[in-house]
Amino acid sequence: MSDTPLVSLASRETALPAAVRLLARRHRPRWYEALPWLCGIAGYFLFPDYLSLGAQVFIAILFALATDLILGYAGVITLGQAAFFGAGAYVCGILSAHGWTEPLSLLVIAGVGAAIVGLLSGFVVLRTSGLTQLMLTLIVAVMLEEAANKATGLTGGANGLQGMVIAPILGVFEFDLFGRVAYVYCLALLFVGWLVIRTIVHSPFGRTLTGIRESEARMHAIGSPVFRRRLTAYVISAAVSGVAGALLAQTTQLVALDTLSFDRSGGVVIMLIVGGLGRLYGAFIGVPIYMILQDRFAQADPANWYFWIGLFLLLIVLFARGGILGLIERGARLAQRKNLNRQDAKTPR
């Protein structure tokens, strides 16, 4: 034990590059990370009738990625993420109904608008913990929902905001009836959003967030500004959620109250849980499964859909914590162990 400091002193020269190398290794792309994008591109050619649904799935994945940052990485339990999604959607919708029609700049403005909501609400929400915090995330969303519901002059209230006009993207690609442009547009923006979130979670900042999730007290003890780190993550997550909301507004040319609803806030959390929380790729697995099932079953019978989603959620919490990715990880570890055992058996001792 006593020689540990000596060793670390001696290896200080090499320690820093080692840390840098570790970080660089985390950022290095892996083969399986190409899979979602290959699927996305293949989907365009394989399912030409479902491109609109595909675009919605990409938007939901982007929203789920943003939620994963705050829920899975920073460990803030939120049931009000729709506040930011809806804020982005309404900012984009209201501006475009009043003549600002350029889509890319609208996305930026919507992201900034949602980030402001995130900053203001995060300041209250993140000061609390546990049940109170949960309630506050919820209340921010219902407060905005109530505001959007009552300010009918601005938002169209319960009828939804209509009269949106969106100019062609980059002045060239106009949204078409089959959703081809929307599909590619959303896929491209999802890619950008994923790059941003991926860079963040692998960065030292992202590691701090994980540290805070695991033990707030220890992060305090090593001098990490816990509140500020969390607030930063909260604002980034809000901004990306807002962009996702604006994307939905642009591709459907409509903003309804349900962009702010509990169904959306709760739904995104459930999708993440199904896929696997805090794993970056949970969103890519959970969202398509949930949305395709919902598209198949929920329209026909919404009451029973609630029952099955509840039961499914219960089973996941009881038996499959970590969602589908968690199961895959467990399976891989099991296979690895078996492999090792076999090798052990073969090699003579």
Added chain:
Amino acid sequence: MAEIVSATISIAFHGAAFAMVLYLISVGLSVTMGLMGFVNLAHGVFAAAGGYIMTTLFNNYGVPFPVAVAIAAVAVGVASIVLERGLYRRFYGGDELDQVLMTIALVFMSIAAAKYIWGSEQAPMHPPPYLAGHVAIAGREFPTYRVFVIAAGAVLVTLLWLGLDRTRLGAKIRAAVDNRRMAQSVGINTSGLFSFTFALGTGLAALGGALGAEILPIYPSYSLENLIYFLIVVSVGGLGTIRGPFFAALLLGVADTAFKYLLPDFGSFFIYALTMVILLLRPRGLFGQIGRA
């Protein structure tokens, strides 16, 4: 002037009736949160169950109103013990997110089940003849049923507070809320205490749901739609206290009635804003003692 006085009295009266219902439903949530540290978003399910059982017995089977209310409360309390032993217990001291997800799953399933059994219509609630109509108090007319709700609520609150302050069981519960491990080590059976407190809390919620069916109508997504109200009462009141939520419920009931009466165009907006401001100034609630770091 007379109009202002009359409006004030009316707001205070209806607000108080609403507050009693809110308090009866929410107090159990505060105690389970303080005692077991359990984030129970499914608490409203028990209130809804109480309301459904009471209206079914009262409307369809002609069971006298007080008996129907009592059966509803006891049935829900007893049934919740099964749920507590079988399901909730697995999550004590565990991850908060798991508790949230588990209870949301229960809420979803209960909504679907309620729709399946009772349909998506609101459960009809007409007070029995002797509680219908109006009663004159100090020269003013008040709906009899709401006077009854306030009176019944006041009696129950007094009993609850006395019980917790003056009985041995109450002392044990207070000890366990203050420091569970210490309570355990001086020989208090905290496991049994949890079950009992949980059943008491859900029974009270069922009672609140049943008595309040005329004020907070019972329908399938009751537990989800009103969740925010129960959470406000508990958070603003302070977790783990039983007096805090009472004053929070009173504040919420009266303020909600006042805002909806005076500023109907803003709906519930100001209630939410007020809650944010209170929790910004006092993150642990107005009377909170237990802070979960």
